[in-house]
Amino acid sequence: MDLLIVNGTVLTMEPGAKPIVDGAVAVRGQDIVAVGPRESVPVPAAKVLDAGGGLILPGFVNTHTHLAMVLLRGLADDLPLKEWLEQHIWPAEKAVMDAETVKLGTLWAAVESLKAGVTCVCDMYFYAPTVAEALEQVGIRGVVPESIIDFPTPSCPSPEVALEKQRELCERYRQHPLITPAVAAHAPYSVNAKNIAKAAELAEEFDVPFLIHVAETRWEMETFQKEKGTTPVQYLADLGVLSSRTVAAHCVHVTAEDIATLAELGVGVAANPVSNLKLASGVAPLPQMLAQGVKVGFGTDGAASNNTLDLLRDAQIAALLYKGVTGDPTCMPAPTVAALLTRGGAEVLGLGKVVGTLAVGKRADVVCLATHEPHAVPVYDPESHLIYAARASDVQHVVVNGKTLVENHKVLTVDEDALRREVFRLAPKVRGAVEAVKAKG
Amino acid sequence: MDLLIVNGTVLTMEPGAKPIVDGAVAVRGQDIVAVGPRESVPVPAAKVLDAGGGLILPGFVNTHTHLAMVLLRGLADDLPLKEWLEQHIWPAEKAVMDAETVKLGTLWAAVESLKAGVTCVCDMYFYAPTVAEALEQVGIRGVVPESIIDFPTPSCPSPEVALEKQRELCERYRQHPLITPAVAAHAPYSVNAKNIAKAAELAEEFDVPFLIHVAETRWEMETFQKEKGTTPVQYLADLGVLSSRTVAAHCVHVTAEDIATLAELGVGVAANPVSNLKLASGVAPLPQMLAQGVKVGFGTDGAASNNTLDLLRDAQIAALLYKGVTGDPTCMPAPTVAALLTRGGAEVLGLGKVVGTLAVGKRADVVCLATHEPHAVPVYDPESHLIYAARASDVQHVVVNGKTLVENHKVLTVDEDALRREVFRLAPKVRGAVEAVKAKG
Incomplete structure (x- = not known):
């Protein structure tokens, strides 16, 4: 395995599927190769993402x-x-x-x-x-x-x-x-x-x-x-x-x-x-x-x-x-x-066979959502939790096409700080353009 | 001063007040004793909270x-x-x-x-x-x-x-x-x-x-x-x-x-x-x-x-x-x-003279809201930002009645982890009570 995502309740989002408590998702290359209770999923893997007891669900x-x-x-x-x-x-x-x-x-x-x-x-x-x-x-x-x-x-x-x-x-x-x-x-x-x-x-x-x-x-x-x-x-x-x-x-x-x-x-x-x-x-x-x-x-x-x-x-x-x-x-x-x-x-988007659920054969687009912040405790029902209590800030790890792009809230593929500085540099130009229009009346 | 809150745009929420860029709030005991541009606020203080360039506003x-x-x-x-x-x-x-x-x-x-x-x-x-x-x-x-x-x-x-x-x-x-x-x-x-x-x-x-x-x-x-x-x-x-x-x-x-x-x-x-x-x-x-x-x-x-x-x-x-x-x-x-x-x-709540705005003589109930996460960049208008883009997870520091209760997202006055464990212990009892009712029909 290239990647194993463990220690969370898995919501596969397949029609009719029940949450899998202490579930896991295994990934080889771009693809999901196993989803199920942790003990049913093959080990070892080159990399392990720990969902920290939270939720594991499709992106x-x-x-x-x-x-x-x-x-x-x-x-x-x-x-x-x-x-x-x-x-x-x-x-x-x-x-x-x-x-x-x-x-x-x-x-x-x-x-x-x-x-x-x-x-x-x-x-x-x-x-x-x-x-x-x-x-x-x-x-x-x-x-x-x-x-x-x-x-x-x-x-x-x-x-x-x-x-x-x-x-x-x-x-x-x-x-x-x-x-x-x-x-x-x-x-x-x-x-x-x-x-x-x-x-x-x-x-x-x-x-x-x-x-x-x-x-x-x-x-x-x-x-x-x-x-x-x-x-x-x-x-x-x-x-x-x-x-x-x-x-x-x-x-x-x-x-x-x-x-x-x-x-x-x-x-x-x-x-x-x-x-x-x-x-x-x-x-x-x-x-x-x-x-x-x-x-x-x-x-x-x-x-x-x-x-x-x-x-x-x-x-x-x-x-x-x-x-x-x-x-x-x-x-x-x-x-x-x-x-x-x-x-x-x-x-x-016509991608129903590619992504959207956690299922063997689909591409691995996976989110781990933490459930330890006060607004997220307790969790009685994972879907209800996702829709009525969770926040974007609970997103801890993100995998797209089998590749880990966010780990512990940090984006791994681009320099977030450098981009932020560029956006800050641009903002006054944007504001200036609008003010110029106002000034013209 | 007992506490100085600096390095942010201050929204006093006083009627008609404009945002104070690079503003500060000074606190003595329970009370706000100064609010204004940073250079107008007295120093030094026993403690300084840095708003990190974000917003400083009433709780x-x-x-x-x-x-x-x-x-x-x-x-x-x-x-x-x-x-x-x-x-x-x-x-x-x-x-x-x-x-x-x-x-x-x-x-x-x-x-x-x-x-x-x-x-x-x-x-x-x-x-x-x-x-x-x-x-x-x-x-x-x-x-x-x-x-x-x-x-x-x-x-x-x-x-x-x-x-x-x-x-x-x-x-x-x-x-x-x-x-x-x-x-x-x-x-x-x-x-x-x-x-x-x-x-x-x-x-x-x-x-x-x-x-x-x-x-x-x-x-x-x-x-x-x-x-x-x-x-x-x-x-x-x-x-x-x-x-x-x-x-x-x-x-x-x-x-x-x-x-x-x-x-x-x-x-x-x-x-x-x-x-x-x-x-x-x-x-x-x-x-x-x-x-x-x-x-x-x-x-x-x-x-x-x-x-x-x-x-x-x-x-x-x-x-x-x-x-x-x-x-x-x-x-x-x-x-x-x-x-x-x-x-x-x-x-x-009948507390309009006590809290609700950042004004000299009121109790110091103050929130510092970070504005560096991607969803918060750029900020063209601080009030608009607060209402259409900010998240609870941006709350960085919180002061109530002059006392710092949250610093860098951490609650200082109680043991959050110990409380969380207690809530986890209680949850199955709550669920059990509901299931008992269901079982009785």
């Missing part, structure tokens, strides 16, 4: 984020959406988001993600090759697209160039152990029908995920209803671009018919509860989606609207939120939410 | 909790309310909650609270003298009542005995530097009108807080409307027991008239967003209360329904929740929520 899967936006975390909050975007986020992006800055932001976001137990991130930003490179450097698993949108972006002067870059990306990263290339169209209101169709065709051609923002805001829903007499989901369904490879971010404003469509076509929904609350977009009907068999995972969205990449927090807030708004305390129970955080997310 | 004030219930954290979740209480919480309490267990639970809860930046807790449980003793031992500030209810409790065979014990408590703890004695009546549906009035009179006599659960559930609201033709708030107002010394926990189900009454009488509301969501009680109309000038603070409620004592999380979830449910992204902005977490809570 969390962040199905929707904009990684490099960690650099804009907390830059502007509590604002109307238009003012937030036009006077703060866009000017800051325009001023600083070149390839080098995206690299820094992605590295920093990957470090934050790993320390919060996230082992797989689905990004949606610019400079895809740079993003992929940063994720590889840290060692985290990632789904990486170049985004297409009907106007110039920092990395692409036109949708045509974006499509060409997406093709190159798909060719370069097919069969990569960590990076899944993907194709993204920004949203049904920002990319014309022809370009959305081209993007979806490209995803089909390479058999990769097709990412798109859908029905995030009431404005989007109302605009489609008024201008096209349909909903964003039905519009995309009518275009023929929705399929089991689609990752539809948000889906806050969907009708019962939309939900049936998402279920029927096997579309995966990336739910972003914290961002949807913070931007006042609303509350996506997750319980209804789950009841109809829609694939659902959680996403943090970008740190400009979250303001962290703490996916566990998104899951925890979802578990609370839906009880409160439905009036049903049994809604979104801990085992359901824990499954969405791990297995559900993997399935949304 | 968080938990206006409603049931401390010893940390021992039941995660024992039963995702259940209908009746089943949760009758088949899990009450049997467990009956089996284990003697004075000794309440002591252990309160000590453990105080440790958890401190490590999460909470410097003042308003408890509502049994064995008040034991609770007060435990809080004193840890050194945390507390508001402590003996609860009156119309049936026997673990510590009182009758409401009459409870009233007598409340009187003794008020006499014993008047003028205590850390413990504020209080009088509690459980709720308008569980204590008869005569006893509620007696409790309120006793609070009046000793000039101490009067605590009561009010309008937590839809059931309570509907029962009062059906059986008495009024609301729980109006019922209490008509009894003449509501005043500026009242701490009304929950107030989820209140009418516009109720809100006006709460404002007019100066009642403080202890809002428990996480517990109210988790138990599916609903969403208290905090924005409306604040607009009408009602005093509001946050509470965690007991850890059986939270499942932690992480008050910062309650504040953060409130900031998100009200945006999402109102559709207004400017609702409950960070500075408002940060104020409720500190000053607002102190005012609700």
Whole structure:
């Protein structure tokens, strides 16, 4: 064995599986080769990770984020959406988001993600090759697209160039152990029908995920209803671009018919509860989606609207939120939410056979969660503990693709302190860009 | 000076105050004697706490909790309310909650609270003298009542005995530097009108807080409307027991008239967003209360329904929740929520002149929050950072009443490891009690 993870209660997150008290996970190369009670798992191993009596579980899967936006975390909050975007986020992006800055932001976001137990991130930003490179450097698993949108972006002067870059990306990263290339169209209101169709065709051609923002805001829903007499989901369904490879971010404003469509076509929904609350977009009907068999995972969205990449927090807030708004305390129970955080997310990204549970033959993406801090004692039920009491700061060790990336809360693959210094150096430039816009009036 | 807290951005939480970059707080005995830019604060001091470039702010004030219930954290979740209480919480309490267990639970809860930046807790449980003793031992500030209810409790065979014990408590703890004695009546549906009035009179006599659960559930609201033709708030107002010394926990189900009454009488509301969501009680109309000038603070409620004592999380979830449910992204902005977490809570508990802000002449209840972990970098706005990005685990140092209780995440006044071992020993007894009830059917 190359790696043995021991001394914890194992939550495999396989459907119907019971927690394994004093369990262990054995890893050879990239793969899980044994999971079970400690005495059933082969020894010795080149390396042993001790979970310290805590929980051993699959890494969390962040199905929707904009990684490099960690650099804009907390830059502007509590604002109307238009003012937030036009006077703060866009000017800051325009001023600083070149390839080098995206690299820094992605590295920093990957470090934050790993320390919060996230082992797989689905990004949606610019400079895809740079993003992929940063994720590889840290060692985290990632789904990486170049985004297409009907106007110039920092990395692409036109949708045509974006499509060409997406093709190159798909060719370069097919069969990569960590990076899944993907194709993204920004949203049904920002990319014309022809370009959305081209993007979806490209995803089909390479058999990769097709990412798109859908029905995030009431404005989007109302605009489609008024201008096209349909909903964003039905519009995309009518275009023929929705399929089991689609990752539809948000889906806050969907009708019962939309939900049936998402279920029927096997579309995966990336739910972003914290961002949807913070931007006042609303509350996506997750319980209804789950009841109809829609694939659902959680996403943090970008740190400009979250303001962290703490996916566990998104899951925890979802578990609370839906009880409160439905009036049903049994809604979104801990085992359901824990499954969405791990297995559900993997399935949304088309990685359900690769990661998302601890099972023999899957890649070893594993988190050890400590349970000794006062807020974590006692633990009567491990899934309940994960969803109602645990914190990102309890994440002690993280393994991705068989490699130990975090040990005792320390990231091993990059120099966290050096990155922090670079982020500190950049922040005044970001602030300055926004102040310059303000000064212009 | 006895203590100097330096090297951080000071958020005094005084109304209208701006963050003080590179600020400092000086302490003599129990009191804050200077707050301002570092160079303006007198030196030297017997002890210096270095905030490491993070934030220096008032401790968080938990206006409603049931401390010893940390021992039941995660024992039963995702259940209908009746089943949760009758088949899990009450049997467990009956089996284990003697004075000794309440002591252990309160000590453990105080440790958890401190490590999460909470410097003042308003408890509502049994064995008040034991609770007060435990809080004193840890050194945390507390508001402590003996609860009156119309049936026997673990510590009182009758409401009459409870009233007598409340009187003794008020006499014993008047003028205590850390413990504020209080009088509690459980709720308008569980204590008869005569006893509620007696409790309120006793609070009046000793000039101490009067605590009561009010309008937590839809059931309570509907029962009062059906059986008495009024609301729980109006019922209490008509009894003449509501005043500026009242701490009304929950107030989820209140009418516009109720809100006006709460404002007019100066009642403080202890809002428990996480517990109210988790138990599916609903969403208290905090924005409306604040607009009408009602005093509001946050509470965690007991850890059986939270499942932690992480008050910062309650504040953060409130900031998100009200945006999402109102559709207004400017609702409950960070500075408002940060104020409720500190000053607002102190005012609700009648301690507004004692704690809640960093001001000369107030007691020194101070928290240093680190801002170096990846989720905390960069910080563009300290209040926004506190409410949208910070975590309880960022709490580095905690001072209560001038005394350093937590330094570099370590509690100095009690043996955390020894307490943890005791909680571990107790947990199987708690679980056994619930299983015995199940076995009986």
